Amino acid sequence: MSTQASPASGASGSIPVTAAGVSDRWERWGDRLNPLVVKEVRQGLRTRVFWVCFSLLLLACLVLSLTAYANTQGSSYAREGRTYFFSFFVCLGVVHFGVIPFNAYRSLAREREDETWVLLLLTGLGPRRILRGKVASFLVQAALYASAVGPFLLFSYFLNGIDLPTILVVLLLGGAWMVFLTLASVCAATLADGRLGRAFVRFALVGVLAVTFIQALTFAFVLTQGRGNGFSFDRTFFLGVCAGLGMMLTDGWLLFETAVSRLSLMTEDYTRHPRRALVVQALLTFAGVVVVWWYVDFNKDVAEIAGIFGGMHLIGTGLFTVSDVDGQARPLRAGTRPWSLLKPGALRGFRLTVLLLLGWALGCSVLLAMSDGSTSDTLRGWSRMGMAFTAMALYGVLFLSLALLLGRMPRSDRLASPAAVRLLFVAVTTLASGLPPLVAVFLGMDSADPLLNLLNPLVGTVNFGRYDYDEPYGTRMTPELLLCVALVALLAAFAADRVLAERERRAHGS
Amino acid sequence: MSLLEVKGLRRDYGKLRAVDNVSFSLEAGGILGFIGPNGAGKSTTLRILATLDVPTAGEVLLEGQSLVDAPDKARPLLGYMPDRYGTYDDVTVREFLDFFARAYGLKGAQRRQRVDSVMEFTGLGPLSEKLTTELSKGMRQRVALGRTLLHDPRLLLLDEPADGLDPRARIELRELLRALADQGKAVIISSHILTELAEICDSCVIIEQGRLLAQGRVEDLLRSSGDSSQVTELVVRLAAGAEGEAMGARAERMLLEQPRVKDVTREGSALRVRLELEPGAGPMQAEAAAAVLLAALVAQGLPVCAFSPRERNLEDAFMTVTKGRVA
Secondary structure, three states: OOOOOOOOOOOOOOOOOOHHHOOHHHHHHHHHOOHHHHHHHHHHOOOOHHHHHHHHHHHHHHHHHHHHHHHHHHOOOOOOOOHHHHHHHHHHHHHHHHHHHHHHHHHHHHHOOOOHHHHHHOOOHHHHHHHHHHHHHHHHHHHHHHHHHHHHHHHHHOOOOOHHHHHHHHHHHHHHHHHHHHHHHHHHHHOOHHHHHHHHHHHHHHHHHHHHHHHHHHHHHHHHHHOOOOOOOHHHHHHHHHHHHHHHHHHHHHHHHHHHHHHHHOOOOOHHHHHHHHHHHHHHHHHHHHHHHHHHOOHHHHHHHHHHHHHHHHHHHHHHHHOOOOOOHHHHHHHOOOOOOOOOOOHHHHHHHHHHHHHHHHHHHHHOOOOOOOOOOOHHHHHHHHHHHHHHHHHHHHHHHHHHHHHOOOOOOOOOOHHHHHHHHHHHHHHHHHHHHHHHOOOOOOOOOOOOOOOOHHHHHHHHHOOOOOOOOOOOOOHHHHHHHHHHHHHHHHHHHHHHHHHHHHHHHO | OEEEEEEEEEEEEEEEEEEEEEEEEEOOOOOOEEEOOOOOHHHHHHHOOOOOOOOOOOEEEOEEEEEEHHHHHHHEEEEEEOOOOEEEEEOEHHHHHHHHHHHHOOOOOHHHHHHHHHHHHHHHOOOOOOOOHHHOHHHHHHHHHHHHHOOOEEEEEEEOOOOOOOHHHHHHHHHHHHHHHHHOOOOEEOOOHHHHHHOOOOOEEEOOEEEEEEEEEEEHHHHHHHOOOOOEEEEEEEEEOOHHHHHHHHHHHHHHHOEEEEEEEEEEOOOEEEOOOOOOHHHHHHHHHHHHHHHHHOOOOOOOEEEEEEEHHHHHHHHHHHOOOOO
């Protein structure tokens, strides 16, 4: 570029070279770093929040350790480690579970509000690298805070009463939780575009962070007090820790990919990564469920829990997948086939969600059928919970389809936006859950009446779960009724699929 | 071949058509003014050109390559400055530019050299260690322009760059843009300040309700919009004296009685007279009508010290072409 001669008044030609003293090695190392990390850490360390938090953290830990010193000075063998470890952990928790995630949220939200986001995108960095840099910079700041508390946490070990495995497990889980919260906060920052929406998300995030802060500390307290002295890896605890870490890892990844996708431009293949993350998460989780199921001697509880919670998770994620916009940008259309389910567009998102939901229900049903305890009275044992989570998956398909039909079937686009479709889903599901029991009460029937609640996603699922062959006059939700639900759900899904296909054709044709 | 070619650009948001069949082109080293009332589709068009939005239909070619199909290839050639400057808190001018230079993939000595060169060009050298939040609006705007220039783009897209700047900052901006055009960069500026555009731009595009109403060189636009109108304007200045006010009132009354005078406005000691000519009347008829009017003023004994046709400017062309509708 030939921007040598300055036309600006007062511009001088002698600009001092500032990096003259920087060694080449440092500079090369710095060049390899994500630019966002450099900028965010630099910015973060200049903020008042950082220095106030850092100083308060140090001061609190110092006061606590002086108190510990004073308390244990007289006794020959004190066992105060647990209490003081937890106290230091609380200090760190305030920053790690509150300040860091909230600052990560605020940083990205401001980037979007001030429209510096688009400037970053135009540099060619890409949303993935930008978000990775953002998250990494906040983890660096978290590490700086941890460096202040680290020596004190170690000091608590020498106060006796707490063993090293407990300290390590609590810190490992705490660290993973902090990373997960940071990713969730970054994702939350991408949720709303309008001022009102942003205010709501901010308010909700503060509430969620406050609640999860208390939960995390309660968990840490139970862990340190219950296992602090003489840590043992029993089977249930081990499975719990693995499940927790697995959840944080895969959901964290999914949230990160969702945030990247929401910040990508329309011209990019923005759904590929989050949808792939969702599929991989479902497959990994199912593999994990199979391993756990095998590990606990083919216990059917594992399949039941996985069927219910996995189904709920897939409906939740499906709500975002199906409410994508219609069609995709021109450059992406060429390589798109009907089975390119990872490509952008509500049509492919809907098909993927239906497949995942039904696949998950089928997988868990097979697992349930193969479980111990189901073999003696196979049909009875299997059908009860198997029908429940199959019904839940079908209700999921039905109500997602209904929301899409209501939002996108009319010619008017008033209710066609992603947010409107999500709201419609919530509204329709709430209505379908609340109305039939009310009608039943008015008609003098049982509020959980099986026929009246056949399409009730909440009571219907519970009713299918209660099905009992031994009680012919009790609540009976027979497999034939499940077939009816399946028929309605598949019809609705077919209609929604056609509507989305038509809208996509229109979007591409215009 | 033009550096930028926009062909039949269209952008729909649901039923709203924000940009409708807009086509224009721009050569390297040219400055194009993008004019239109609020909601005309200027920013939408600029966002499409900046690869931040996708057109519903149409094509945009940058150096012959489709910007819609290959936005990643086009981005290194583009410099986009939105209407908000987009600076960060707690970052100095040098750090801000250094960060963006890193983001553009510049490394080591090349990056330092580039940042220095841009700071020198934009006159930010003495402010390099100042926080961006401490700068005036004009200086922040220069920082934003500097950021836009870091990767040496061929095409600059500036959305309302002069908005909110004081006269000095505007003049300096004008000089900077002219220097950039002299270096062979193509510049597109959207602005409301039409007098500014007339002085900077080589050509203009006027859009309203997303539709292109007029385009071409500034002088051609002024001429064509003037020819199509049957209204011509004159400025009459009376010699200031003790009876200036009374004289002005008398002249106004007298002018309004003249057959072709449509409207008279008093602007201090001057009178702005709007003449309505017959359909199809040309410059000759306008001159003849003006001569009749001058003779009448002199005959009434009014001290006319200046009598001239009012120069048409971009504002007149804009007002003639547009109707103030919003998409």
